[in-house]
Structures are given as C-alpha cells and as structure tokens.
Amino acid sequence: MDVIVSGRQMDVSEKLRQLTEDKVSRLGRFLDMERAEVRFSREKNPRIANPELCEVTLEGHGHHVRAKVAAVDSFAAVDGAVAKAEQQLTKLKTRLVQRGRHAKVRSAQPLGEVSLDGSPTEEPQAPDGPKVPRVVKSKRFAMMPMTPEDASHRMELLGHGFFFFTNIDTHRAAVVYLRDDGDIGLIDEAD
Secondary structure, eight states: OEEEEEEEEOOOOOOHHHHHHHHHHHGGTTSSSSSEEEEEEEOTTTTTTTEEEEEEEOOOEEEEEEEEEEEEEEEEEHHHHHHHHHHHHHHHHHHHHHTTOOOOOOOOEEEEEEEESSSOSSOOBOTTOOBOOOOEEEEEEEEOOOOOOHHHHHHHHTOSEEEEEEETTTEEEEEEEOTSSSSSEEOOOOO
C-alpha cells in the first residue's frame, strides 16, 4: 500500500511519519487497499481541548474509507484514526464477504478533484456588502451502479451526510442522505 503522510500548516516529524506509515500500512491486512493518505493539522484556537487532527483516507478497488480523529497530540490522533479505520474496514470486509464478493471485483477510481478557484483571493461582494457564495471546489468521479443500501453503507464509511450514485434498479442518478431523525432518505431522478 502506498502511504502518503502530510501536514497542513505544520511540520510532521520523521518519528511521527515513520510511526504513521507503519501503522497505516498494517491496515492492508483487513482489506487490500492501494493507497492511503494521512493528513495532520492543528487547531489554532487555545480553547479546543484536542487540537491535533489526523485524517486517514484509504482508497482501493472502488472503495473509499475515511477516518478523522482529534486528540491531545499527533501520536494519539493517529492511533485513534487507525483504530477507527480498522473498524470501518472490518465492517466493509464483512459486508463484502457476506455478499460473496471480493474487494477486487469492481473498480471505480475517482477521476480526481478539480479546483475551480483560480480567481483573485478576494471574496466577491454584492453591492450592499454581503458575501456572494461561489463554487470553490468541484469533484468528478466514476459512478458505479449500486443499490440504495450499498450507497448508504458507502456514505457511512466516508462519514458524509449524502452519497451520489447510479441506482441499479432504475439506472438513473440518485442520492441517499442522512435525515435529521437518523434515518436515510433517497432522492431518485424522475422519468
């Protein structure tokens, strides 16, 4: 597994980098993943009890797993993120085994992220002063046909509030989303 370790507005020590690479590469025993990206950052607000953040994103064979943990120090944050990713990979592997499929059966790699933010650094302002919202990030990815249940599992693994997919039953674009009451909603494209 290719492991990339980086820090956002902070330096990652060689000891932390080596420990992180070792721990994250061991996650490959749960499910064969091709790539792992680990990003460290630090909250600057002194009132935050756990200022060190560690986000682990694993990608491979059409599956994406993300774990983000805040802790007192970076070493504790990476331990927590690896433990959380372990749980998610175990859940994913169990689901794949129950269906009689292997993780390598289908592959849908993201086509990459495209930042549309090439404009000046100033935020556009309406004539009366309030900020005018603009598109600052756009993502493109291959959509695999899947059931709404599969899409809701993927949404949970990514830690997002919604997931865009192609409904295997209708062959149309659809979105599952997390409702305020804790249930899952489905929006399906109309005829």
